[in-house]
Amino acid sequence: MISAAVIDALLKAGATAEMLAAAVTADAIETEARLEAQREHRRNVDAERQRRHRLSRTVTRDNRDGHAMSRTVTRDTEPIIKHARAGAQVRADDSSSSSVDTGKKDRKNICPISPEKIEKREQQRSVEDAFSEFWKAYPRRVGDNPRKTAFTSYQRAIGNGVVPETILAGTRRLAAKHPTPTPFVPMAATWLNQERWEDGQPGGEPAARVTTIAEDYADDPEFLRANGFM
Secondary structure: OOOHHHHHHHHHOOOOHHHHHHHHHHHHHHHHHHHHHHHHHHHHHHHHHHHHHHOOOEEEEEOOOOOEEEEEOOOOHHHHHHHHHHHHHHHHHHHHHHHHHHHHHHHHHOOOOOHHHHHHHHHHHHHHHHHHHHHHHOOOEOOOOOHHHHHHHHHHHHHOOOOHHHHHHHHHHHHHHOOOOEOOOOOHHHHHHOOHHHOOOOOOOOOOOOOOHHHHOOOOHHHHHHOOOO
16 A cells, blocks of 8 residues: 555655556555465465375386385376387387388398399390381381281291291391382281291292182281282
8 A cells, every 4th residue: 555655755746546546556556466466376386286296106126227216196197108008018019019020021122133124125125126127127008007916926036936037037038029109018927927038038948838819918908909909
């Protein structure tokens, strides 16, 4: 509360009644705030005292090294701590097992490629390279000439024991007869399936059989119809 001496000083200084009332009100508010802070402090102190009282029971246990370890727990927190430790041990065991399994899988995946697979890959690559050379040498034709079908026929011929050089030589003889694109050039697959690489061998026997135009262009019905063979 504002003292009488302060009020006298304000009057001597020329303070009006409104100013005195405002000063008294401000002082009352400040006093109330100070008292409320003191009460809040006491409440906090009492609450802390009660919390410490609830945690006053101490459990002493020995750790794995034989040293005494003291910690404060409540009756409710003890089961929670046990459950947490059990869960941590289970996760550690799972992690260890997973690491071992992963290691085994990695060792299986690092299995070296067998010599048979390596040899097979090299043979396949050799056939593909030889076919590319054959395809470049084969004369262009008017009409379809699917490369994929020709490659299948080429692989079959190589698998039957025909050497790539023999096929390439026959291809070059065919290309010499047809230097420009023409519909009379058979499809490459048909030419390979009929083993036409033997045609026109210098100094050799005639072809094993003479094929007709209809046979040569059996895979090209549009050409046969356009030229009156169908």
